[in-house]
Amino acid sequence: YNPFKVRILNEKVHTPTTTVYRCGPLIDLCRGPHIRHTGKVKAFAITKNSSTYWEGDQTRETLQRIYGISFPDTKQLKEWKHLQEEAAKRNHRKIGLEQDLFFFHELSPGSCFFYPKGAHIYNKLIDFLRTEYRKRGYQEVISPNIYNSKLWKTSGHWDHYSENMFKTEIEKEVYALKPMNCPGHCLIFSSRLRSWRELPLRMADFGVLHRNEASGALSGLTRVRRFQQDDAHIFCAQSQIKDEIGGCLDFLKQVYGIFGFTFELK
Structure with a gap:
């Protein structure tokens, strides 16, 4: 067995x-x-394989995960393969190399290198988002990349996410690179006395985040270890929550619409 x-x-x-x-x-x-x-099973294909750890624990056995797909007949399998071939031509990793935009290297897995053309597009996107943030009353902040584990324990991330964090020991204290901006923004908010007149306080942050994703889960720009997130947090009164959620959804609809994306809430 x-x-x-x-x-x-x-x-x-x-x-x-x-x-x-x-x-x-x-x-x-x-x-x-x-x-x-x-x-x-009249027709099937093995699509890919990846490595993983037993129960997601890197100290335990390494396993191979095999992915496959099946169809009721070979005609449907051939049609599916054709669609996959067409999609591969539009794969962002392939386009990134062909158009001299970005690449990945084994010496820094899951961390993207942007060529000048790619960096230009990247910065244009950030400029666009900064403009949209300002229109909606967001204030951009800059927060540290590394925090003492005490903060992550207070926020609850240490108990539920520490295995996905890059950690180091400094002067006998454990620190970790931030995988998200939430606790840092809370420190900014609590750094001084606040008045209700400041609410809603909308903070935006383009800081660098690091997540220790399993090597087998890394996938181009869609699953990485180092990235920047157009992240924001809103501090508001209970009576303002409804309007703030509506504003966020309007923001999302506006930005997604410009790029031709759609979304739905479930």
Whole structure:
């Protein structure tokens, strides 16, 4: 039997019974259902594989995650492959290299290098967002990149996100690079006495963030370890919440509309 599934049974299942599925010689611990037999799979393709750690813990066993897709017939598989080939031509990583915009290097995984042309586009986007922020009454701030772990423990990030943070020890104290701006903005807000007349206080920040993503999860510009986020936090009175949420959604609609994006709330 699969030793990892046996481990789940021994460590995670606390009910008198559980469910397994059997398909030929395969016995699998899962919610299911499985197909009745593999003959129902008329066409399939292995799409990619990636590495991961057991339970996401880097100190435990390394596993391989295999991705695949199946179709009721070969015609649908061929159509899907054609769509994938067309999408690959528009892959941002391919375009980034071809147009001399950006690249990645194994000596700094998940951290993008922008060529001059890419940096020009990047800075133009930031200029555009800065203009939009100013129109809506946001004030730009600059906050530190590294904080004592005491802050992350206070914010709750240490208990729920510390495995995704880059840490270091300085003068016998543990510090971590920030993966988000929230706690830093809270420190700015609490740095002096505030008046209700200052509310709503809208802070914007283009600071650099670092997240220790697993190497197998890194994917071009969509999943990285180092990035800048057009991040903002709003401090307001309870009576102002509705208007502030409406303003955020209007902001989102305006910016997304300019770039031809759509969104929906669920």
